[in-house]
Amino acid sequence: MPYRAPVSDYQFLMDHVTGFADVTATPRFAEATPDMTAAILSEAAKMCEEVLAPMQRAGDLHPAHLDNGVVRTSPGFADGYKAIATGGWIGMSASPENGGLGLPMTLTTLVNEMMSGACLALQLNPLMSQGQIEALEHHASDAIKALYLPKLISGEWCGTMNLTEPQAGSDVGALRTKAEPNGDGTYAITGQKIYISWADNDFTENVCHLVLARLPDGVPGTKGISLFMVPKLIPDADGTPGKRNDLRVVSLEHKMGLHGSPTAVMEYSGATGWLIGPEHGGMAAMFTMMNNARLGVGVQGIGVAEGAYQHALAYAQDRKQGKAPGTGAIIEHADVRRMLTTMKADIYAARAIALMNAVAIDMTSATGDAGWKARAAFLTPITKAFGTDVGIDVANTGVQVHGGMGFIEETGAAQYARDVRVTAIYEGTNGIQAMDLVARKMMDSGEAAFRLLEEIEQGAEAARAAHPALAEAVWQAAETLRETTEWLVGQSDLNQRFAGAVPYLRAFARVLGGHVHLSSAMAGDAARARLATFYIKRLLPEHAGLLVHVREGADDLLAISNDDLAA
Incomplete structure (x- = not known):
């Protein structure tokens, strides 16, 4: 399946939206210059497009299987893994002391997204190794580190x-x-x-x-x-x-x-x-690995969404059907245009949130600042849940864009939907991510949440002159979210929080999405401004209904008996 890494989006988000310049301004990551970053993204894109993407379909049609106690992998996967390992992509953010490159997690996150979009089944292998590397760096004895880390980082193991x-x-x-x-x-x-x-x-x-x-x-x-x-x-x-x-x-x-x-x-x-x-x-050590994986799995969802979107876009540009204006292709139909624009806008929002998360992790590593650490912790469940939900939604919509052909396996559209579905389940289900967000991540009385909301409102205030209607919509959304967050923090009975945890996380992601789209519009790019207008006017309003759900608490939900559900 053809795949093109969206490097221009990556570069724009790093330069104008997610604060990557703060990372490279630290002594820890000063070597990640713009030239180096561009070269890394370009080289990784080439590998994903030319080596990994052709394996996407082979892995689905020729699954891994067990042969007399030995796992035999899909055709081409060994060569794909070799390209990942020899390129140094597994140990990008690992310590140079053990053979890693010591690069920012932001760059690792982008490369992981590319690999996921090209071939998720294979990318899952190095993602597991990356999590293990981080767990060993933080918790293993010096002897274990010396023995295992060089081999894991090189990809030999x-x-x-x-x-x-x-x-x-x-x-x-x-x-x-x-x-x-x-x-x-x-x-x-x-x-x-x-x-x-x-x-x-x-x-x-x-x-x-x-x-x-x-x-x-x-x-x-x-x-x-x-x-x-x-x-x-x-x-x-x-x-x-x-x-x-x-x-x-x-x-x-x-x-x-x-x-x-x-x-x-x-x-x-x-x-x-x-x-x-x-x-x-053990749990403290394992959570180091799991938190690494939760960012990685959120990015898996975004990568698959990008692949599914590109697949659907190509089909919509080519398929002639009905009395469409212009080229006569189905992309000219308003409803198909709506689906494609929704896919693109949501991918952009989810990607930006993931990069904000990665930047916060990098700033924590570089500075040790408690505020950055709290920000990274707060964004992790949002990144995981929203990124994978977007992956599922976009892949499902991709099938719809194909119409009947989307239900036919030969087109490849269904594979994206089947592959990405598990991402909302593993590394902690998205419901567990939401419960973590409204409980453990609010043990600070909501301080991390309120700091993010303050940042969103300040961004909206700065955008009022250039984009008054969009800025007002984002500001009002943040204020409504603030009021609901205050209500949540005031609930001592965690069931009152848990009943609305999933809609709360989704609403927070929606508002963050409005913030990053507005920031992109402020950068002066006309195409991104049009996409921001679509997101803020059509998708951001979803937050209001979600927050009504949150504030209902748990009483009516718990009043429904088991017999009611079985009736």
Whole structure:
């Protein structure tokens, strides 16, 4: 499927909207000059367009499969992975001490989006490794870092994370996997894990599993969980993979989409593992990896949305149907134009939010400032949930643009919808992201939220002279969101917050989208001003109905009985 990386959008957002200049002004990231940034994006775009995009369809038609205990990957995936690894794209933001490039997370985020738009099934592999690299950098012993990080960063080895069990999905604390001390500093890991993305492959030397398990003295729940490195092949002191560990792929899941990405049931039978972080401190270490992945998964949704949009746009420009004016193609029909413009406007908003998040992470790394850290934490669930919701909505609309042909597999439109659907589920469902936003992320009495709202209102005030109607709409939306945020913070019963958590997150994303579109219009680009007008006049008003939903609380919802639902 043809794919073109939207590098001009990336550059515009970095230059005019998301504050990337603040990142490069720090000593930590001063080497990320405009010339270097442009070269990186150009080179990554070339790889995605020429190497990865042609694999998109192959991964769907020729899924990964299990052959006598060995995972065989889709045709071309080994070459695609090699291009990713040798290009240095896995360790872009990893520490130079271990072979990484030390580049801003903002650039890694953009490259991850490109790879997702080109071939999501393959991109999921390096995303898992990136999360594992960050977890090891923050929590592993020096010996583990020295042994594993260079291999993961180079792509010679790849990483996974093992959380879920048949009885322990979102409730990770219910896991039963055991870790028994071996008496030599290692542990015997026994248990079963499910839904393990890229648990094995036929193109890397080793697969490194981060596994959550409970020590014999671990208390019930999440506070008794520890994290362990459990490699497929046990390396010797110089990093050469040795004997096979006591673990195996039991089976691969038969999935709705992402057929090129093997998702496994894993069995650990006294496998040798090494503790990462302190005993019973597994969740803190795993959340480092999961928060990295939540930004990455939000970007996966945006990347797939871009691919689906380009696919639909090309079809709409070519397909002749009805009495359309102009070229006679269906793109001239008002309703098709509405669908395409909605797709483009939402992708732009979601991408900008993700980049705001990445910039906040970079500024936290560069300055250690608590305000930047709080901003990054607040934006993470919004990025994940809104980015993946946009991915699903845009891919679904892409099928609609194709009409009947969208329901025919040969056009490829349906693959985007099937592949992206899981992104709203893994790394914490979008409902869990919303609950996190209105609870944990508001333990500061809403301070991080109010700072963002103040920034949005200041931006609207600055835009009043050039775009009075658009500025007023964004300002009023932010004020309504502020009032609802004040109401939320005042609810001590978390159920009152949780009942409206999903619409609240969506409303916050809508208002942030209005802010970034208005900022783009202020940069003087006529096309972006027209897109901003569409978003602010037609999509931003959605926030009002969502916030009404939020303020209803939980009473009427909880009054509905189980019998009512079954009737």
